[in-house]
Amino acid sequence: xxxxxxxxxxxxxxxxxxxxxxxxxxxxxxxxxxxxxxxxxxxxxxxxxxxxxxxxxxxxxxxxxxxxxxxxxxxxxxxxxxxxxxxxxxxxxxxxxxxxxxxxxxxxxxxxxxxxxxxxxxxxxxxxxxxxxxxxxxxxxxxxxxxxxxxxxxxxxxxxxxxxxxxxxxxxxxx
Amino acid sequence: xxxxxxxxxxxxxxxxxxxxxxxxxxxxxxxxxxxxxxxxxxxxxxxxxxxxxxxxxxxxxxxxxxxxxxxxxxxxxxxxxxxxxxxxxxxxxxxxxxxxxxxxxxxxxxxxxxxxxxxxxxxxxxxxxxxxxxxxxxxxxxxxxxxxxxxxxxxxxxxxxxxxxxxxxxxxxxxxxxxxxxxxxxxxxxxxxxxxxxxxxxxxxxxxxxxxxxxxxxxxxxxxxxxxxxxxxxxxxxxxxxxxxxxxxxxxxxxxxxxxxxxxxxxxxxxxxxxxxxxxxxxxxxxxxxxxxxxxxxxxxxxxxxxxxxxxxxxxxxxxxxxxxxxxxxxxxxxxxxxxxxxxxxxxxxxxxxxxxxxxxxxxxxxxxxxxxxxxxxxxxxxxxxxxxx
Numbered sequence: 087x088x089x090x091x092x093x094x095x096x097x098x099x100x101x102x103x104x105x106x107x108x109x110x111x112x113x114x115x116x117x118x119x120x121x122x123x124x125x126x127x128x129x130x131x132x133x134x135x136x137x138x139x140x141x142x143x144x145x146x147x148x149x150x151x152x153x154x155x156x157x158x159x160x161x162x163x164x165x166x167x168x169x170x171x172x173x174x175x176x177x178x179x180x181x182x183x184x185x186x187x188x189x190x191x192x193x194x195x196x197x198x199x200x201x202x203x204x205x206x207x208x209x210x211x212x213x214x215x216x217x218x219x220x221x222x223x224x225x226x227x228x229x230x231x232x233x234x235x236x237x238x239x240x241x242x243x244x245x246x247x248x249x250x251x252x253x254x255x256x257x258x259x260x261x
Numbered sequence: 262x263x264x265x266x267x268x269x270x271x272x273x274x275x276x277x278x279x280x281x282x283x284x285x286x287x288x289x290x291x292x293x294x295x296x297x298x299x300x301x302x303x304x305x306x307x308x309x310x311x312x313x314x315x316x317x318x319x320x321x322x323x324x325x326x327x328x329x330x331x332x333x334x335x336x337x338x339x340x341x342x343x344x345x346x347x348x349x350x351x352x353x354x355x356x357x358x359x360x361x362x363x364x365x366x367x368x369x370x371x372x373x374x375x376x377x378x379x380x381x382x383x384x385x386x387x388x389x390x391x392x393x394x395x396x397x398x399x400x401x402x403x404x405x406x407x408x409x410x411x412x413x414x415x416x417x418x419x420x421x422x423x424x425x426x427x428x429x430x431x432x433x434x435x436x437x438x439x440x441x442x443x444x445x446x447x448x449x450x451x452x453x454x455x456x457x458x459x460x461x462x463x464x465x466x467x468x469x470x471x472x473x474x475x476x477x478x479x480x481x482x483x484x485x486x487x488x489x490x491x492x493x494x495x496x497x498x499x500x501x502x503x504x505x506x507x508x509x510x511x512x513x514x515x516x517x518x519x520x521x522x523x524x525x526x527x528x529x530x531x532x533x534x535x536x537x538x539x540x541x542x543x544x545x546x547x548x549x550x551x552x553x554x555x556x557x558x559x560x561x562x563x564x565x566x567x568x569x570x571x572x573x574x575x576x577x578x579x580x581x582x583x584x585x586x587x588x589x590x591x592x593x594x595x596x597x598x599x600x601x602x603x604x605x606x607x608x609x610x611x612x613x614x615x616x617x618x619x620x621x622x623x624x625x626x627x628x629x630x631x632x633x634x635x636x637x638x639x640x641x642x643x644x645x646x647x648x649x650x651x
Contacts, residue, residue: 107582107583107584108598133496138611140609151585151596151598151613155509158514158515160585181494182622183621206275206279208322209322210326212275219331220330233601233608235582
């Protein structure tokens, strides 16, 4: 079990095979829990690797990679936000380095990080700030279940299970 | 009244104006870069100085932004490999490796043993060129011209060696999904074997010439302190982290390829200052040579060819899924995260650049130091701007 995140209300915790995905744990969170989760990981001596978003039919999937210097145990925190209101609380109060990663994500996908002290364009020019260069066209956009796999589920809410539900049903029918 | 006062551009651009909003009384705001020589081309830093002391600093990025991540989503999986050589011209092969490693993970491809050895040897040689480039340029930033001549003399020899199996001298893109484009020829292996003793004899001269030089020591010792706590908060890796006393190296801590077969050490320094990072890099060159020597020795007994049989074509279609792969580059942990939807074109490629995180710690490290020290700190981070801007 993932002890570092004890006390954080997770939506889904799944174990993944690091030889296949590079992640040991995959955790879905509600946006409101991300700061608490980051603080817990900071206390457990994790460091932040990167923050980025992906464009899916269900919304923007914001991902945070964490790892430790001592034992390799990469955790990916996933926060799904709607496209109408893509807002995630900023974790800069815990990890200062998150500021730039969040600004980059804001540049590329338009996800707003509430509480980031300096949320201005980082890599894009100021006049291009609403360009959203990594947003997919309707044709190219895929559903989460067609691309990602959940892994070996430890605990999961119905909400996240529903995201992957159809894919699992298809697999079952194949078998 | 001066004629310039009415000019709109005298106000500065968006970033200067925003920075100026927090200005204290009696301080001056200056822009260092993007044309300043010590920022290596295209990094800009807005600095608020009180006399000679830095009160605040803010790097402004994006002058070399080329949107590699978008390019990745518009071309085939194989077609993206040349981009990796352009992301970081210093240690291009580590980026090559991180990308093809991620795709191999996604497709479940096992690389032949010989190809692993060739990759290790070339990447370690490339690490030497990366550190030599940094060493020469750093001392040049600090005002000494001669060392870069020595560094480029040795670097040139490595480039001559590496161009034989890779057909390029700077922006390498000879990695392929499943192996490498070409095998080494006999001449190449011979050149490699003669280079190691040559360079080993040169390294003490580097130390005599520069490391113990009192002018250098006064410029870099206790300057730009980045300790363990800062490293964790900013996500610094590589020599910056090892200069803070943490023996973290992806080659040891998350072993990939065949690095677990070699006997080498992870040099660290506890001083957390620019000198610590300097010493770590110089010590790493010796360790790279140790790895190369062992790999060259074991190479003849390695099985397989330079690339896997039936290697995927550039228009390959990896199965849907995600894969994160990281390697130790000259500047730290290089991570590539790829997502496939089962098509010919990647769904998402995320590049985690070590320089990006290392530079984000600069503002805090530079606060309270002299303006001249900012140059010493910037150089000690070993910045390659195309990697930071991507």
